[in-house]
Amino acid sequence: MNNSIPYGRQNITPEDILAVTEALQSDYLTQGPRILEFENEFASYVGSKFAVAVSNGTAALHLNALALGVKPGNKVITTPLTFAASANCIRYCGGTVVFADIDPDTYLLDIKAVRKLLESAPRGTYQGIVPVDFAGRAVDLEAFRKLADEFDLWIIEDSCHSPGGFFIDSQGVQQHCGNGNFADLAIFSFHPVKHIACGEGGMISTNDEALYKKLLALRTHGIVKDEDLYTNSIEFASAKASTNQYPAWYMEMQMLGFNYRLTDFQAALGTSQLQRADFGLEVRRRIAKTYFQAFKNEDFIKGQSGVIEGHAYHLYVLEVEDRLGLYNYLRENNIYAQIHYIPCHLMPYYRELGWKEGDMPIAENYYKHCISLPMYPTLTRDEQVFVIEKINEFYNV
Structure with a gap:
């Protein structure tokens, strides 16, 4: 493709x-x-x-x-x-x-x-x-x-x-x-x-x-421009008292x-x-079901998002062995999967605050295996089949 x-x-x-x-x-x-x-x-x-x-x-x-x-x-x-x-x-x-x-x-x-x-x-x-x-x-x-x-x-x-x-x-x-x-x-x-x-x-x-x-x-x-929220401002009170009208220019920075x-x-x-958000959800859930059926019996799958009632499927995630190998192989075939996410506590900023590898073992183990597959309402059936074929091809050669 x-x-x-x-x-x-x-x-x-x-x-x-x-x-x-x-x-x-x-x-x-x-x-x-x-x-x-x-x-x-x-x-x-x-x-x-x-x-x-x-x-x-x-x-x-x-x-x-x-x-x-x-x-x-x-x-x-x-x-x-x-x-x-x-x-x-x-x-x-x-x-x-x-x-x-x-x-x-x-x-x-x-x-x-x-x-x-x-x-x-x-x-x-x-x-x-x-x-x-x-x-x-x-x-x-x-x-x-x-x-x-x-x-x-x-x-x-x-x-x-x-x-x-x-x-x-x-x-x-x-x-x-x-x-x-x-x-x-x-x-x-x-x-x-x-x-x-x-x-x-x-x-x-x-x-x-x-x-x-x-x-x-x-x-x-x-800034507040709602009369009901004003504090006891001298300017506002005096202006309103003298004219008995709301001074339309008045506003307060209260915080x-x-x-x-x-x-x-x-x-x-x-x-x-x-207006078409519900239709997009319907398509995402249909794409998720196809992924799940394609991979549910594959030995190389450690885990996947699955078919979950109420899931909005911004992402569809697989957990696999040799994640880096699969990621690069997909890119070679113009499939740009993504990784979600490097755990926050392992980012340099949070490491400087004292967090370290081993603090969140489940999230860290997940990160070593996760890969997010293409997931969006305009993904075609042929494109999804191509993605599935290339993943199977990588693990079954």
């Missing part, structure tokens, strides 16, 4: 282009009506009360940590099997990241390992947990919520891999990622290889109105925030992409 096959790829349709063009030709390029439209439609999609659009997923994580009051000395638990931003957001606020190992069967943060950390330290040592819906598999947040409540912790759900994903709760109900029923805050990414592509972009979802209002201010320099805004044309693209 002559065309290259990446592990992920965006899909931009004529409808997407029209939506962006209309936004570019409108009166607003940023801070306009398309932001709120995107936020409202996304909140409806995941089932949350509120949503806040921001410039990227990392910004979403940072604002969450700020809104929850993370400060120097605070300890927060997360998984080593994630993109670095899931941990870095705590460091941005001066907090301390504590990694807990993964469950080898799910690749998700192991709740037993988290409980062990909590029970081995004085109460109040830890402030929160950042579980990650790795590869698109939803964390059982009902169980994590019970644990968090037991130890008075907040939860940030990193759902960058899982819009549309869900788990089944103890009552048999589908609980969608980011719906706000269990996590205090959840975040999503709109990077080109994600389910919904805005070029860059992110979203925060929550059911907590106080956190929602705080996030709105934090994403725009900490130190950031410029983490999304543009209107990015929001227009996101809103357009959201």
Whole structure:
């Protein structure tokens, strides 16, 4: 096959282009009506009360940590099997990241390992947990919520891999990622290889109105323009008293925030992409089923993502022997698989903070064998068959 096959790829349709063009030709390029439209439609999609659009997923994580009051000395638990931003957001606020190992069967943060950390330290040592819906598999947040409540912790759900994903709760109900029923805050990414592509972009979802209002201010320099949120400003009070009118120019910077805004044309693209999000999920799940059937009886497979109810399949992962050999062989055949991830605690930055090889043995063993296969809705049947053939060819020559 002559065309290259990446592990992920965006899909931009004529409808997407029209939506962006209309936004570019409108009166607003940023801070306009398309932001709120995107936020409202996304909140409806995941089932949350509120949503806040921001410039990227990392910004979403940072604002969450700020809104929850993370400060120097605070300890927060997360998984080593994630993109670095899931941990870095705590460091941005001066907090301390504590990694807990993964469950080898799910690749998700192991709740037993988290409980062990909590029970081995004085109460109040830890402030929160950042579980990650790795590869698109939803964390059982009902169980994590019970644990968090037991130890008075907040939860940030990193759902960058899982819009549309869900788990089944103890009552048999589908609980969608980011719906706000269990996590205090959840975040999503709109990077080109994600389910919904805005070029860059992110979203925060929550059911907590106080956190929602705080996030709105934090994403725009900490500035508030809502009369109901103003403090007892002398200028505002005197202007209103003398004119009995709202001084429209008035605003307050109430906290130190950031410029983490999304543009209107990015929001227009996101809103357009959201219209076919369910179809994209359906295709991803069909691709996953094909991979699973192809490899389920192969001796060279140590593990694979499998067919899991509610899985959003941002990634489809195999665990294999001679991962490097397979990776290079696929590249020689224009198949550009990827590795997700080098465990965070082994990155030089976190090594300098005291983490070392052997601290997270399950995540480290996973990393030695994992490879992410091409997974995106426009992957053709012929392309997927070619990928499967080349993997079998590598191990069966």
